[in-house]
Amino acid sequence: MAYHTFTESNLRDFTKSIFLKMGCSANDADLAADVLIKADLRGIDSHGVARLTGYVRLWEKGRINPTPDIKIVHETPSTATIDGDAGLGLVIAPFAMKVAIEKAEKYGSGWVSVRNSNHFGIAAYHTLLAAEKDMIGFAMTNASPLVAPTFSNERMLGTNPMCYTFPAGKYPPVIVDMATSAAANGKLEIAQRTGKPVPEGWIQDANGQASVDPHELKKGGSLLPLGGDREHGSHKGFGLSATVDILSAVLSGANYGPWAPPFVSFMEPSANPVGLGLGHFLGAMRVDGFRPVDEFKNHMDNWIERFSSAKPISEDQRVIIPGEPELVAEKERTINGIPIIEEVCNDLNGLADKLGIDRLL
């Protein structure tokens, strides 16, 4: 696949220009660009600048408010609900995490449910804000319905990611950041581009029959929950996805389940919404709310070392600590630049022409 490589700062400036053209404040444009560039740096290409076209289209449709009045609408010492005023999730989620961190500083932990938001980028961006403060970070979000519950062929849930981040001592944080579907949508998109069949258990066709055709989603098929089928625990993937949906949307007053607004602009949100926008759930717990930070970090280091050296099945592949591949990508791309596939480059340059800013190339 043809691609072009850009420096982090090139991509960042370009991305910021787009958000400024949408009418975001300089601070918000900086922050939103930072979230997207972090995804590209970490090798999560599906959640980086490749999403810019999508955000712009939603803004053109009036579904993203570039100057939101983000505010706390309900709270206790350790909990809050935030209304994102239909702004960019990329800006609302860091705001919510800041509230969670402030509550944790005072009361040990902080938990924030968010309504009236949009796609928030990679969950790990937000949890890392907590980890930097010696806190354990939690982030989840509901998303456009693409996943069918066990026994159904109706798209009822998003790929609804959960993310847990634990600071360590001499090692980087352990980051569990995962879609609760068998495969993230980004992996399906890669298979669609290459035309290769996907493993059984990722998707089903419109009738609910197992399929390996990556284009099945365009023909009424659906993604499957983690586990794939009942025998392999898909009811657990469904349960996790339900947990994300309820904490993010039922708790905050956002749209849940099949009412979650689609990310793509060519599909209209429900005419009878059950809440406002998309929902997120973010949390921060002070490590020293449980034990001294140094003790915890020493044991995290020991945990990492012990799991890294667990007996490997094959000598050429040891156990991968959650978050490790993204860290490797971040180090490499910070030095060598970020490769963007030609298809996305063309999209971005089309966007530049439309909005009247400099092209990438």
Added chain:
Amino acid sequence: MAYHTFTESNLRDFTKSIFLKMGCSANDADLAADVLIKADLRGIDSHGVARLTGYVRLWEKGRINPTPDIKIVHETPSTATIDGDAGLGLVIAPFAMKVAIEKAEKYGSGWVSVRNSNHFGIAAYHTLLAAEKDMIGFAMTNASPLVAPTFSNERMLGTNPMCYTFPAGKYPPVIVDMATSAAANGKLEIAQRTGKPVPEGWIQDANGQASVDPHELKKGGSLLPLGGDREHGSHKGFGLSATVDILSAVLSGANYGPWAPPFVSFMEPSANPVGLGLGHFLGAMRVDGFRPVDEFKNHMDNWIERFSSAKPISEDQRVIIPGEPELVAEKERTINGIPIIEEVCNDLNGLADKLGIDRLL
């Protein structure tokens, strides 16, 4: 399979007598019996009275303290660490949940990490204590190492369950209660008794090769994380299991990973422990810390109705709401009694003879 049916109160009295013989206080014996009987009522036979023999053996080995001094050793307004003094997890976990609930009453949420404990029974028992108070309940625990991380054939993690419980309005709570392994150990035990092969993706042999032989665990094999293999997302199951391990044990100062003490008395705990006993993590969040309880419950009811009526693949099987099968079992068994397989009856009567109490039959 031959079985005998007992009334709830018969089984409860018997179980309480056993705990009294171990030296538990009347209150603790009541509580511990309640946790086990709840499992049997809910159809989770692997976690009910079938476990009594195991608890007694651990007590005989001096690994369970029947009169523990359970106490808070560290706290902030919304967090705490509890030392269970090597008592029964069946007693320690409800104590910890009570602390979490009290903190939630005052500060919106409460989060408790527990060290120096033992097996805590079914997680849903504890989360339901929160749901009764219009709170969202969280419970997880680490456990005896049986599960290999992705790419490894070493048993490093327990079946480490996660449980999330959400109160609803006219419907019972939604309860997501799941092992983070592809299959719970109880399901494997059933296959071992019937001699039937298990689905691929549940276990691997001692060399890390896929197997369908339910006896593989006795030959050095291991359970697999939810997902089964890398292609089907086993790194996600591993990540979830790691999350449970860290929140329950690294955070509290219990034994984590391969150091978690085995439940079976014939295996000795590690000679070089990294902490004290097993660990749990429990939490409670007040629903009205986020939005009015009635609003939340109305939307939960709507969530349940919408998901129950999602388009079914086959007309004879609609979507099952998490927690529904256990509720059906509880209703049925409360009326018709609890079936206990002969093998377990014999074990329990052996226990009765040994401890000098009345037999079940």
